[in-house]
Amino acid sequence: MAFSLHGVHVPHRKYTAGFPAELLETPKAVTIPLSMHIGAPAKAVVAVGDLVKVGTLIAEAGGAVSAPIHSSVSGKVTKITDFLLSDGRTVPAVVIEADGEMTPDENIAPPVVNSRETFIEAVKNSGIVGLGGAGFPTHFKLNADPAKIDYLIINGAECEPYVTSDTLTMENRGGDMKVALEAMKQWLGIKRIIIGIENNKKKAIEKMKELAAEVGNDCIATVKVLPPVYPQGGEKVLIYHTTGRVVPAGKLPLDAGCIVVNCTTLAAIGAYLQTGMPLVEKCVTVAGGAVKEPKNLLVPIGTPMAEVFAACGGFVTEPAKVVYGGPMMGITVPDLSAPILKNTNAILALTEQEIRTPKTTNCIRCGSCTNTCPFGINPAEIARAYQKKDAAALKKLELMSCMECGCCSFICPANRPLVQTNRLAKVFLKEEMTKEGKK
Amino acid sequence: MEKQFTLASSPHIHSGRSTQRIMLDVIIALCPAAIAGVVIFGWRALLVLAVTIASCVAFEALFNLIVKKEQTIGDFSAIVTGLLLGMNLPANIPIWQCVIGALFAMVVVKGLFGGLGNNPVNPAITARVFMLVAFGSMTVSAFPTLVDTVAGATPLALGTGQSPYTLLDLFLGTTGGAIGETCAAALLLGGIYLIVRRVITWQIPVAFIGTVFVCSFFMEGFNAVAALSMILSGGLFIGAIFMATDYVTSPVTAWGKIIFGVGAGLITFMIRYFGTYPEGVSFAILFMNILTPYINSWTKHKVFGTGGKKQ
Ligand code: SF4
Ligand code: SF4
Numbered sequence: 198m199a200f201s202l203h204g205v206h207v208p209h210r211k212y213t214a215g216f217p218a219e220l221l222e223t224p225k226a227v228t229i230p231l232s233m234h235i236g237a238p239a240k241a242v243v244a245v246g247d248l249v250k251v252g253t254l255i256a257e258a259g260g261a262v263s264a265p266i267h268s269s270v271s272g273k274v275t276k277i278t279d280f281l282l283s284d285g286r287t288v289p290a291v292v293i294e295a296d297g298e299m300t301p302d303e304n305i306a307p308p309v310v311n312s313r314e315t316f317i318e319a320v321k322n323s324g325i326v327g328l329g330g331a332g333f334p335t336h337f338k339l340n341a342d343p344a345k346i347d348y349l350i351i352n353g354a355e356c357e358p359y360v361t362s363d364t365l366t367m368e369n370r371g372g373d374m375k376v377a378l379e380a381m382k383q384w385l386g387i388k389r390i391i392i393g394i395e396n397n398k399k400k401a402i403e404k405m406k407e408l409a410a411e412v413g414n415d416c417i418a419t420v421k422v423l424p425p426v427y428p429q430g431g432e433k434v435l436i437y438h439t440t441g442r443v444v445p446a447g448k449l450p451l452d453a454g455c456i457v458v459n460c461t462t463l464a465a466i467g468a469y470l471q472t473g474m475p476l477v478e479k480c481v482t483v484a485g486g487a488v489k490e491p492k493n494l495l496v497p498i499g500t501p502m503a504e505v506f507a508a509c510g511g512f513v514t515e516p517a518k519v520v521y522g523g524p525m526m527g528i529t530v531p532d533l534s535a536p537i538l539k540n541t542n543a544i545l546a547l548t549e550q551e552i553r554t555p556k557t558t559n560c561i562r563c564g565s566c567t568n569t570c571p572f573g574i575n576p577a578e579i580a581r582a583y584q585k586k587d588a589a590a591l592k593k594l595e596l597m598s599c600m601e602c603g604c605c606s607f608i609c610p611a612n613r614p615l616v617q618t619n620r621l622a623k624v625f626l627k628e629e630m631t632k633e634g635k636k
Numbered sequence: 637m638e639k640q641f642t643l644a645s646s647p648h649i650h651s652g653r654s655t656q657r658i659m660l661d662v663i664i665a666l667c668p669a670a671i672a673g674v675v676i677f678g679w680r681a682l683l684v685l686a687v688t689i690a691s692c693v694a695f696e697a698l699f700n701l702i703v704k705k706e707q708t709i710g711d712f713s714a715i716v717t718g719l720l721l722g723m724n725l726p727a728n729i730p731i732w733q734c735v736i737g738a739l740f741a742m743v744v745v746k747g748l749f750g751g752l753g754n755n756p757v758n759p760a761i762t763a764r765v766f767m768l769v770a771f772g773s774m775t776v777s778a779f780p781t782l783v784d785t786v787a788g789a790t791p792l793a794l795g796t797g798q799s800p801y802t803l804l805d806l807f808l809g810t811t812g813g814a815i816g817e818t819c820a821a822a823l824l825l826g827g828i829y830l831i832v833r834r835v836i837t838w839q840i841p842v843a844f845i846g847t848v849f850v851c852s853f854f855m856e857g858f859n860a861v862a863a864l865s866m867i868l869s870g871g872l873f874i875g876a877i878f879m880a881t882d883y884v885t886s887p888v889t890a891w892g893k894i895i896f897g898v899g900a901g902l903i904t905f906m907i908r909y910f911g912t913y914p915e916g917v918s919f920a921i922l923f924m925n926i927l928t929p930y931i932n933s934w935t936k937h938k939v940f941g942t943g944g945k946k947q
Binding site: 202205206207208253308433437443444445446447448484516517518519520524525527528529530531532545547551552553554555556558559560561562564567568570572573574575589594595598601603607608609610611612616617620624633 | 640641642643644645646647648649650651653654655656657658677708710711713722750751754755757779883884887888890917936938940941942
């Protein structure tokens with residue numbers, strides 16, 4: 198691998214690095230949307246008035262690409278409402294009023310795993326989805342033809358500014374990760390494991406090296422130390438930088454013989470195998486200039502952001518934007534009722550100062566965007582093609598390869614809304630392509 | 637409902653680079669050469685620079701007013717064009733010609749094509765060429781006031797091989813020529829500043845100047861001194877460092893920039909040795925500006941995952 202992909206040097210602002218995860222007080226009520234993953238929403242199996250405990254199944258998987266959902270508190274289902282997801286879809290959400298006891302469901306027991314099928318089934322029942330952000334159901338990803346898997350890559354490249362929850366996982370949950378890796382070796386026939394981490398996470402690297410040595414007795418397990426360039430944790434970027442393999446445009450990692458699992462997802466699998474407690478809480482980095490005391494908090498899924506921020510002393514100034522995830526790819530929320538989801542690794546309250554952008558001017562054709570794009574896409578040209586509604590040109594510019602990492606917008610001196618334009622252009626191109634398909 | 641926060645597309649942070657800051661950096665980088673020009677050619681040079689800058693800014697503002705566009709003079713690009721244009725003119729040029737040149741640069745080349753970023757050719761260069769054609773060869777007759785020189789002609793107009801100037805004269809700029817083009821030392825300083833500030837990359841200036849050097853070196857029978865005086869003369873440094881690197885009209889990728897630089901260097905060399913005009917830099921850049929869209933399409937990045945590895 199001669200060249201590294203481009204990217205940007207983002208300010209790290211990892212103020213919560215090394216902060217242990219504190220436990221959030223039991224929230225008064227949780228709102229659990231029935232879709233926190235890519236794929237079909239889950240189907241509710243509880244009704245208003247039902248009593249639930251921590252870990253009780255409240256919705257079952259709604260298809261092959263789906264995941265079940267469990268209660269994160271003990272209490273009573275008070276409402277099943279409509280919930281507007283950030284992608285515009287409306288799904289049902291179960292509202293549970295907590296009794297404050299956090300009583301675990303008595304049926305919780307470690308799963309019996311004695312075959313590949315029972316292992317995949319266990320991962321499915323755990324409700325675990327890709328916790329690095331995408332929320333792709335993990336069981337579906339793992340249920341691949343073992344002959345095709347050359348590498349299992351553990352994503353420890355936490356490249357987004359502010360966010361430290363994955364690093365915390367690597368530092369403290371090596372045991373859980375080990376259990377999961379052993380199981381994956383045994384049941385999925387994994388031969389080679391690479392853990393990718395950026396070189397600015399010294400303690401995590403040390404811990405992961407220990408882990409690699411422990412699981413590396415009958416397979417090759419290595420830690421690959423990477424430069425802290427954003428977006429190192431992007432799936433295709435990570436695969437290229439750890440294995441040198443290129444995932445073809447429009448294809449999945451598996452097409453390059455790789456499976457990528459986020460480190461926190463891995464730890465969650467390990468925890469489930471040991472206890473049988475499904476994914477009901479998340480370690481969340483709470484940060485941003487508006488937060489009084491930034492922290493890492495263990496939060497029951499469904500807890501409204503308002504309570505999480507309150508546990509961090511509230512705001513020192515009125516935030517300008519509140520974001521799920523990191524500042525490069527995170528999604529803004531309209532208000533603080535938004536709940537913590539399975540794939541929430543951070544919530545940020547950003548000040549005017551932090552989100553300040555220069556004045557937008559015409560594109561000065563400096564080329565920074567395409568020279569910075571990890572994939573060599575030219576978003577300035579895409580913007581011009583989109584303006585002309587030129588579907589053929591958009592296709593030729595490989596618009597669909599864009600992972601929306603944000604490097605181009607971040608670097609653009611003219612402050613052009615490049616990522617946003619790419620998103621709109623994708624919607625347009627998909628429409629055009631279906632139109633064409635119908636003809 | 638609680639307070640609504642701003643909903644917006646990611647990313648939510650920005651590098652802080654801005655068009656304005658880039659333009660400001662170019663202005664800063666041009667300052668040493670502009671100051672050298674004023675020192676060498678006297679107060680008349682200062683007047684020319686003031687007039688070109690003021691009229692470029694005024695014409696841009698006026699144009700925006702007339703076509704009812706958002707005012708753009710705050711991005712400083714008009715100042716850059718004005719400064720560059722002035723630096724490309726001789727100190728003794730009639731003031732009215734400066735104003736016409738500015739009008740041509742800002743309205744015909746920039747404004748009518750849609751403003752910043754949309755001009756197909758560099759406004760300052762095009763205006764210079766326009767003035768050269770329209771008002772005669774006024775760009776080759778300025779007298780340095782600082783030193784007493786034998787001739788008012790620029791080193792290039794005297795013809796190759798007969799330059800009365802030493803390499804040191806050429807390097808410091810105490811020769812005839814346009815206000816901002818003679819002091820190679822100051823231009824070089826500005827170029828280094830721009831590269832350090834990452835406003836430009838090395839490819840275009842190095843390929844451009846390097847090509848002229850290598851070609852002259854062979855042409856002059858492996859005479860390094862003659863080749864050096866060739867690259868230090870005329871508008872090569874200001875052209876290669878400041879005008880050929882104009883984002884809008886030069887290629888985007890590193891290889892594209894090298895092709896652009898080599899191409900411009902070859903054309904400059906040919907005009908200087910075989911053409912009727914003594915100076916070829918402006919024409920060379922103009923010509924390569926026109927080729928830029930093609931160079932861009934030949935040299936664009938291969939998108940990751942679409943056959944072979946990226947670069
Ligand atoms: S970075 Fe911005 S100004 Fe530069 S070419 Fe891209 S879109 Fe245009
Ligand atoms: S074009 Fe897409 S992939 Fe490339 S930098 Fe921009 S957002 Fe990232």
